[in-house]
Amino acid sequence: RKEVEQDPGPFNVPEGATVAFNCTYSNSASQSFFWYRQDCRKEPKLLMSVYSSGNEDGRFTAQLNRASQYISLLIRDSKLSDSATYLCVVNILGAGGTSYGKLTFGQGTILTVHP
Amino acid sequence: DGGITQSPKYLFRKEGQNVTLSCEQNLNHDAMYWYRQDPGQGLRLIYYSQIVNDFQKGDIAEGYSVSREKKESFPLTVTSAQKNPTAFYLCASSILQGATNEKLFFGSGTQLSVL
Numbered sequence: 001r002k003e004v005e006q007d008p009g010p011f012n013v014p015e016g017a018t019v020a021f022n023c024t025y026s027n028s029a030s031q032s033f034f035w036y037r038q039d040c041r042k043e044p045k046l047l048m049s050v051y052s053s054g055n056e057d058g059r060f061t062a063q064l065n066r067a068s069q070y071i072s073l074l075i076r077d078s079k080l081s082d083s084a085t086y087l088c089v090v091n092i093l094g095a096g097g098t099s100y101g102k103l104t105f106g107q108g109t110i111l112t113v114h115p
Numbered sequence: 116d117g118g119i120t121q122s123p124k125y126l127f128r129k130e131g132q133n134v135t136l137s138c139e140q141n142l143n144h145d146a147m148y149w150y151r152q153d154p155g156q157g158l159r160l161i162y163y164s165q166i167v168n169d170f171q172k173g174d175i176a177e178g179y180s181v182s183r184e185k186k187e188s189f190p191l192t193v194t195s196a197q198k199n200p201t202a203f204y205l206c207a208s209s210i211l212q213g214a215t216n217e218k219l220f221f222g223s224g225t226q227l228s229v230l
Contacts, residue, residue, distance in 0.1 A: 004157075034218075043205055043221035044158070087157055089219075103219060105150070105157040 003027060004090050006106035013113055017078045021109045023088030024070045032091035033064055035073045037084045038108065044087055048073070078113045085110050118142065121206050121222030127230050128193065128200060136191045136225045138206035144220070145210065147189035151175060152203040161204075164189055193227065201229050 006023045013019050025033075033050035048055065050062040050071050061074040075082055088106035119140040128134045138147065146165050150158035160173030164183040178197025183189055189208075193200045206222040 006157075036219075041203065041224070041226070043223050044219075045221070046218050049218075103148075104160070107155075107157040 002106075003104045004088055004106040006086075006088050006109050008107060008109060010110035010112060013078055013111070015078055015080060015113055015115055017113075018074065018076050019078060019111065020075075021073045021086055021088075021111075022070055023072070023106050024068075025088075025090045025104075026069070027090070027092055028066075028069060030069075030090045030092050032103075033062075033071050034089040034091075034103075035060075035062055035071075036087040036089055036105075038087055039084050047086070075111075078111075080113050080115065083111055083113045119206060119208050119220050119222040121204075121225050123225060124223070126225055126227045128227060129230050131195045133192055133194050134227070136193070136204055136206070136227070138189045138191065138222055139187055140189075140208045140220070141187060142208055142220060143186070144208035145186070146208060147183070148207045148209075148219070149173075149179070149181065149189070149191045150205045150207065152205060158205060161191065200227055202227060 004025050011019055035047040036044040037047045038044040048062045050064045052064055054063045059076045063072045085108040087108045089103050091103045122137045148163040149161040151161055152158050159175050161179050162170055162173055162181040164170035167183055167186050170181050170183050178194055180192045204225045207219040209219050
């Protein structure tokens with residue numbers, strides 16, 4: 001089983017649609033979770049950190065379910081500019097709370113928003 | 116402006132040749148990372164370093180080497196032992212302080228191709 005696994009997509013949705021991505025992780029010691037956005041042949045950019053209580057940033061909502069070991073990203077009212085690859089990222093903390101410094105990426109979910 | 120700089124943007128390697136990808140950051144970050152991305156794939160960790168003069172292998176270190184002689188610099192050498200080097204290489208850095216959230220700052224990437 002991969003350490004971090006995402007819906008591969010691609011997701012093809014009309015403008016204004018609501019779309020949700022899921023990501024599962026295998027290591028229960030995982031402590032930090034993120035969603036990154038990557039445009040074609042560009043560097044990934046942080047979209048959101050994901051907290052246990054869930055968090056919202058405008059049209060984007062991230063949720064964490066530790067019991068089931070998955071995180072999700074919900075995009076409401078999709079825009080054409082939301083078209084990109086969305087990467088789920090998981091960090092594992094070492095003993096004593098220090099970080100291993102190893103962030104593991106999922107394979108990415110491709111989203112295309114069309115007019 | 117602070118940031119992380121990768122060079123060159125495009126690089127071509129001949130058979131049996133070693134090539135070095137440059138990564139420099141002026142963010143005063145402790146940790147630096149090298150990732151490889153193949154088409155349609157997520158990022159896979161090659162090497163990472165949490166402190167000067169120390170580095171650890173990631174998931175796919177074979178055929179690669181790194182050095183961390185200065186905090187600002189983390190060059191990656193793709194050796195002739197790496198039989199399939201064609202990929203998009205991304206360098207990143209982050210603050211490392213035992214925090215639960217560590218935002219990654221990425222360079223703009225180097226596309227390496229084999230002649």
